[in-house]
Amino acid sequence: xxxxxxxxxxxxxxxxxxxxxxxxxxxxxxxxxxxxxxxxxxxxxxxxxxxxxxxxxxxxxxxxxxxxxxxxxxxxxxxxxxxxxxxxxxxxxxxxxxxxxxxxxxxxxxxxxxxxxxxxxxxxxxxxxxxxxxxxxxxxxxxxxxxxxxxxxxxxxxxxxxxxxxxxxxxxxxxxxxxxxxxxxxxxxxxxxxxxxxxxxxxxxxxxxxxxxxxxxxxxxxxxxxxxxx
Amino acid sequence: xxxxxxxxxxxxxxxxxxxxxxxxxxxxxxxxxxxxxxxxxxxxxxxxxxxxxxxxxxxxxxxxxxxxxxxxxxxxxxxxxxxxxxxxxxxxxxxxxxxxxxxxxxxxxxxxxxxxxxxxxxxxxxxxxxxxxxxxxxxxxxxxxxxxxxxxxxxxxxxxxxxxxxxxxxxxxxxxxxxxxxxxxxxxxxxxxxxxxxxxxxxxxxxxxxxxxxxxxxxxxxxxxxxxxxxxxxxxxxxxxxxxxxxxxxxxxxxxxxxxxxxxxxxxxxxxxxxxx
Numbered sequence: 347x348x349x350x351x352x353x354x355x356x357x358x359x360x361x362x363x364x365x366x367x368x369x370x371x372x373x374x375x376x377x378x379x380x381x382x383x384x385x386x387x388x389x390x391x392x393x394x395x396x397x398x399x400x401x402x403x404x405x406x407x408x409x410x411x412x413x414x415x416x417x418x419x420x421x422x423x424x425x426x427x428x429x430x431x432x433x434x435x436x437x438x439x440x441x442x443x444x445x446x447x448x449x450x451x452x453x454x455x456x457x458x459x460x461x462x463x464x465x466x467x468x469x470x471x472x473x474x475x476x477x478x479x480x481x482x483x484x485x486x487x488x489x490x491x492x493x494x495x496x497x498x499x500x501x502x503x504x505x506x507x508x509x510x511x512x513x514x515x516x517x518x519x520x521x522x523x524x525x526x527x528x529x530x531x532x533x534x535x536x537x538x539x540x541x542x543x544x545x546x547x548x549x550x551x552x553x554x555x556x557x558x559x560x561x562x563x564x565x566x567x568x569x570x571x572x573x574x575x576x
Numbered sequence: 577x578x579x580x581x582x583x584x585x586x587x588x589x590x591x592x593x594x595x596x597x598x599x600x601x602x603x604x605x606x607x608x609x610x611x612x613x614x615x616x617x618x619x620x621x622x623x624x625x626x627x628x629x630x631x632x633x634x635x636x637x638x639x640x641x642x643x644x645x646x647x648x649x650x651x652x653x654x655x656x657x658x659x660x661x662x663x664x665x666x667x668x669x670x671x672x673x674x675x676x677x678x679x680x681x682x683x684x685x686x687x688x689x690x691x692x693x694x695x696x697x698x699x700x701x702x703x704x705x706x707x708x709x710x711x712x713x714x715x716x717x718x719x720x721x722x723x724x725x726x727x728x729x730x731x732x733x734x735x736x737x738x739x740x741x742x743x744x745x746x747x748x749x750x751x752x753x754x755x756x757x758x759x760x761x762x763x764x765x766x767x768x769x770x771x772x773x774x775x776x777x778x779x780x781x782x783x784x785x786x787x788x789x790x791x792x793x794x795x796x797x798x799x800x801x802x803x804x805x806x807x808x809x810x811x812x813x814x815x816x817x818x819x820x821x822x823x824x825x826x827x828x829x830x831x832x833x834x835x836x837x838x839x840x841x842x843x844x845x846x847x848x849x850x851x852x853x
Contacts, residue, residue, distance in 0.1 A: 396750045413752030419744075428613060429794050429803040430743055438740045441751055448733040474798035494751060 347374045347409065349498050349529045350395060355404035357387055357394045363402055364390055365553055372531060372546075374409070374497070377524045379540035380533045382550030388533045389420065391550070392500050395531070410498065414442065416491030418484075420502040420533075432470040432478065432486045433458060439493030458493065465489050465519065481512030485519060492523075499523065501532040505539075517543060577824065584823050592712045594819050597829065599724035600773045601815030604782070605789035605807050606731050607766050612790045613742050619657065620786040622675035623770045624779035626653045628702055629678030631774075635698070636689040647771050653678075654767035655760055703780045716775070723772055727765060731804070734758075739800050777830030784830075788837035789814065792844040814840050 354367040364387035372378055380388045393399035395406065396417045406412075416439070437450065437458050444450065462468045467485055470478065475486065484504055491499055499520075505513045513536075521543060524530050534540060540547050541562045549556045584590050604620075611617055627650045634645040657671055686695055731738065740748045741758055749755045773782050793806035818833030 397752075398746065398750055411752075413750070415750070417747065417750045419746050427794070428743060429798050429800050430739070431799045434739065434800050435743065438736065438743060438747075439751075441736060441740050441748075441753065444736060448735060450736070472799075477798070490747070 348372065348407075349374050349376075349409045350531075351405075351407040353405040353407075355394070355406060356402040357390045357399070358402050359390070359399075361402060363553075365550060365555055367404060368555055370548070370557055372529065374529055375524075375527060376545050377520075377530045377543060378532070378546045378548060379544035380531065380548045380550070381535070381537055381540055386550035386552070387555075388550050389502055392417075392502055392531060392533055396500060410495070414495055416488075416493075416495035416499045418487050418491050418499070418501040418504055420506065427476055430475045431472050432467070432475055432482075432489075433462075433472065435475050435486055436462065436489045436493055439490035442494065461489055461492055465492075479512070480508050481515055484508065484512075484516055488516075488519065488523075492528075496528070498529045499531070501530070503533050503535065505534065505536060513539075581820065581824060589712065590823060592714075592717045593829070594816065596712055596717055596720040597776055597819045597833070598812055598815045599720045600769070600776050601785050601789075601811045601833065602808055603724045603727040603769050604773050604785040605811030606727055606804070607762075607769055608786035608788075608790040609793075609804055609807050610738060610742050610762065611766070612787055612794070617783065617787045618671055619654075619766065620770060620783040621780070622657065622671040623650060623654050623767055624774060624782040625675035625679040625682075626650055627767075627771050627774055628779040629682035631702055632682035632686045636685050643771070647768065650771050651764050651767040654763040654770075657763070701778065702774070703778050712775070720772060723768060727769065730761075730765065735804075743800075777833060781830040781834050784834035784837060785811070785815075788834070788841055792837070792841045795841070795844040795848040810837075810840055810844075 348371045350370075350372040352368050352370045354369060356363045356365075356367050358364040368391070380391065382388050390399055394401050395412070396415055397412045408415075437455070440450070440454055440457070443454050459468070459471070462471060465485060465488075467482070467489060470482060470486060475483065478486065488499070488501070488504070491501075501520075504520075505516055508516065517539060520530060520532070524543075532544075541560060544560050547558055547560055549558075608617075608620075611619055627646055630646040630649040633649075637645070653674065657674060683699065686699060737748070737753055737758070740751070741753060741755055745755055770782055773785055777785060789807045789811040790803070792810050793803045797803050797806055814836045815833050818836035819829060821827070821836070822829045822832040
């Protein structure tokens with residue numbers, strides 16, 4: 347089953363295309379890395395997917411409403427000194443659950459706690475978000491995205507500015523989520539990680555794009571990918 | 577001293593003033609939480625200068641009720657300012673430009689065209705609030721009550737959406753919240769509160785009502801909910817004590833409340849240094 351299907355999608359700003367028309371299908375269970383130079387259209391592509399950037403032309407079909415994608419954006423320096431606990435931040439990912447009511451129900455709060463426990467970040471619940479380390483912030487933001495979605499995560503350079511150990515922790519967390527069946531789309535500069543973890547790789551370069559299966563995957567993981575593609 | 581206070585409180589206009597003062601302070605401080613966090617603190621003083629300019633126009637045009645002209649004009653300018661996309665230096669500069677122009681034009685008009693015998697008293701009371709707070713009518717009181725209740729209701733009903741938009745506008749946008757609609761609504765409420773608050777503290781001191789309680793609360797707490805609750809408590813207690821003091825020592829209401837807030841801020845600062853959350 348496909349999560350996202352782009353047909354002749356043209357991305358760009360103010361009517362100026364950044365790339366040739368994109369035809370792409372992201373199947374359920376894929377771990378797609380998007381790599382390429384700065385300004386090649388990586389971030390614009392996923393901004394278009396999340397609906398933050400209007401598309402110039404073409405079509406995108408989603409398996410779920412695009413408001414229910416779990417998005418982790420690139421910038422989180424904007425949050426300095428904002429009074430918010432990690433719990434409040436993660437809970438805000440479940441905004442769609444409110445519908446018309448002003449408050450969350452008991453089970454919504456319970457869902458936040460369970461999610462935090464499953465991601466092993468329960469101890470951060472009452473901590474102030476802006477006092478967290480870079481890696482902890484990133485995990486909280488991924489948790490917030492998981493409150494919004496239970497199937498498709500879209501991340502824009504989530505490991506930028508993190509030290510190698512913390513990067514590994516974030517990658518491990520994402521790998522675990524992928525193994526649980528969550529589809530992941532991730533923009534990254536980290537080519538090594540792309541070939542290590544990704545099932546598919548999308549490259550943007552000078553107005554062209556290339557979509558390929560990661561041939562480096564070990565055999566049994568490849569099987570998982572093909573099974574899910576069918 | 578308590579006898580003196582009881583004596584003053586036996587006058588209905590003093591009681592009205594206290595009710596209105598506390599409610600206006602409460603609404604301003606709630607808006608302040610969002611304005612401070614969105615780095616819009618300056619919008620308060622900017623808009624109050626705009627309101628000063630429109631007051632001047634209303635005055636020389638001889639409007640019996642200033643609100644008819646002042647309110648819509650300030651609301652329109654608020655929408656234009658708060659919705660300007662770039663909230664960086666450019667946004668800052670545009671607010672400064674508009675507000676200072678309004679102040680200059682307002683003062684110019686008042687001096688050239690006003691038929692009032694005492695222009696400097698008019699100007700002073702518009703800038704600093706002065707005694708007009710004690711001449712409130714029942715209509716003013718009802719208006720303030722309605723406004724305060726509306727602001728509180730908006731905060732309660734949209735609390736989680738307000739959090740989401742203030743914390744991360746992009747994420748709120750991606751999750752399908754109408755961020756632009758929210759910003760417009762928020763601009764309108766801010767303008768209304770500022771125009772009403774002008775009666776109380778005058779246009780120069782409104783920023784104090786808006787930012788101080790939120791800044792003090794943020795010293796003490798690191799959770800959004802607690803900051804919001806603490807802000808309301810600080811603003812209500814501060815405004816109440818400030819007004820009592822203003823009545824007792826017959827000082828100007830606006831500056832007394834702001835000084836009270838400043839005191840609270842320092843108390844908050846020391847508590848946060850030696851303990852706190």
